[in-house]
Amino acid sequence: xxxxxxxxxxxxxxxxxxxxxxxxxxxxxxxxxxxxxxxxxxxxxxxxxxxxxxxxxxxxxxxxxxxxxxxxxxxxxxxxxxxxx
Numbered sequence: 001x002x003x004x005x006x007x008x009x010x011x012x013x014x015x016x017x018x019x020x021x022x023x024x025x026x027x028x029x030x031x032x033x034x035x036x037x038x039x040x041x042x043x044x045x046x047x048x049x050x051x052x053x054x055x056x057x058x059x060x061x062x063x064x065x066x067x068x069x070x071x072x073x074x075x076x077x078x079x080x081x082x083x084x085x
Contacts, residue, residue: 035067 015070050069057064 040070 007048053069054064
Protein backbone atom coordinates (compact mmCIF):
# COMPACT_ATOMS: atom_id res chain seq x y z
CA UNK A 1 0.00 0.00 0.00
CA UNK A 2 1.55 3.30 -1.06
CA UNK A 3 1.26 6.65 0.72
CA UNK A 4 -1.69 7.79 -1.40
CA UNK A 5 -3.66 4.66 -0.55
CA UNK A 6 -2.81 5.04 3.15
CA UNK A 7 -3.93 8.68 3.13
CA UNK A 8 -7.18 7.84 1.34
CA UNK A 9 -7.90 5.03 3.79
CA UNK A 10 -7.14 7.29 6.74
CA UNK A 11 -9.45 10.02 5.44
CA UNK A 12 -12.13 7.45 4.60
CA UNK A 13 -12.04 6.12 8.16
CA UNK A 14 -12.61 9.59 9.58
CA UNK A 15 -15.32 10.71 7.17
CA UNK A 16 -18.57 9.09 6.26
CA UNK A 17 -21.33 10.01 3.87
CA UNK A 18 -23.57 10.62 6.89
CA UNK A 19 -21.40 13.61 7.76
CA UNK A 20 -22.60 15.31 4.60
CA UNK A 21 -26.31 14.48 4.56
CA UNK A 22 -28.51 17.41 3.69
CA UNK A 23 -32.23 17.61 4.14
CA UNK A 24 -34.18 18.85 1.14
CA UNK A 25 -36.74 21.44 2.25
CA UNK A 26 -40.35 20.28 1.87
CA UNK A 27 -41.16 23.06 -0.59
CA UNK A 28 -38.40 21.81 -2.91
CA UNK A 29 -39.38 18.15 -2.82
CA UNK A 30 -41.47 17.09 -5.78
CA UNK A 31 -44.29 14.64 -5.43
CA UNK A 32 -43.92 11.68 -7.77
CA UNK A 33 -47.29 10.37 -8.87
CA UNK A 34 -47.97 6.79 -7.83
CA UNK A 35 -47.64 4.34 -10.67
CA UNK A 36 -49.44 1.11 -11.45
CA UNK A 37 -48.49 -1.63 -13.87
CA UNK A 38 -50.66 -2.03 -16.96
CA UNK A 39 -50.39 -4.48 -19.82
CA UNK A 40 -51.61 -3.24 -23.18
CA UNK A 41 -51.74 -4.85 -26.58
CA UNK A 42 -50.87 -2.53 -29.45
CA UNK A 43 -51.02 -2.96 -33.19
CA UNK A 44 -47.76 -3.32 -35.05
CA UNK A 45 -48.31 0.15 -36.52
CA UNK A 46 -48.76 1.68 -33.07
CA UNK A 47 -45.58 -0.01 -31.84
CA UNK A 48 -43.67 1.32 -34.86
CA UNK A 49 -44.94 4.83 -34.11
CA UNK A 50 -43.97 4.53 -30.45
CA UNK A 51 -40.51 3.26 -31.42
CA UNK A 52 -40.10 6.18 -33.83
CA UNK A 53 -40.96 8.66 -31.08
CA UNK A 54 -38.56 6.90 -28.70
CA UNK A 55 -35.79 7.01 -31.32
CA UNK A 56 -36.21 10.78 -31.63
CA UNK A 57 -36.18 11.16 -27.84
CA UNK A 58 -32.96 9.12 -27.62
CA UNK A 59 -31.26 11.55 -30.00
CA UNK A 60 -32.56 14.55 -28.03
CA UNK A 61 -32.21 13.51 -24.40
CA UNK A 62 -30.94 9.95 -24.08
CA UNK A 63 -33.01 6.97 -22.99
CA UNK A 64 -36.73 7.78 -23.16
CA UNK A 65 -39.21 6.80 -20.48
CA UNK A 66 -41.88 4.86 -22.38
CA UNK A 67 -44.21 4.98 -19.39
CA UNK A 68 -44.04 8.77 -19.38
CA UNK A 69 -44.74 8.87 -23.12
CA UNK A 70 -47.77 6.60 -22.76
CA UNK A 71 -49.03 8.63 -19.79
CA UNK A 72 -48.74 11.82 -21.83
CA UNK A 73 -50.61 10.17 -24.72
CA UNK A 74 -53.42 9.13 -22.37
CA UNK A 75 -53.61 12.67 -20.94
CA UNK A 76 -53.81 14.15 -24.45
CA UNK A 77 -56.47 11.64 -25.50
CA UNK A 78 -58.47 12.44 -22.36
CA UNK A 79 -58.31 16.19 -23.11
CA UNK A 80 -59.31 15.55 -26.72
CA UNK A 81 -62.26 13.36 -25.74
CA UNK A 82 -63.52 15.87 -23.15
CA UNK A 83 -63.23 19.06 -25.20
CA UNK A 84 -66.96 19.16 -25.90
CA UNK A 85 -67.98 18.58 -22.29
